[in-house]
Amino acid sequence: MEETVYFGILSLIPPILAVALAFATKNVVVSLLVSLFTGCWIIAGWNPWLGLQGMFKDHLFVDMTGSSNAQTIIMMSFVGGFVALIERTGG
Secondary structure, eight states, X not given: OOOOOOOGGGGGHHHHHHHHHHHHHSOHXXXXXXXXXXXXXXXXXXXXXXXXXXXXXXXIHXXXXXXXXXXXXXXXXXXXXXXXXXXXXXX
């Protein structure tokens, strides 16, 4: 049985950082990745290497390998490709 750890006010840092970076950079994907890393960094006891490993091993790979998420990513890639193609051709 896992022990529940409460991070208190530290748990507000990743979502606030995500929103602030999204507004500042206008790049939502990078903002979400940075905030995900920040959350994993906090969970890993402020060890950046363990935070980076946890981000990929426990969150990104687990979520991306799910069948519904993989289908969504592939479909969004096709839609994005078609939108880029239409923009390039002047449509």
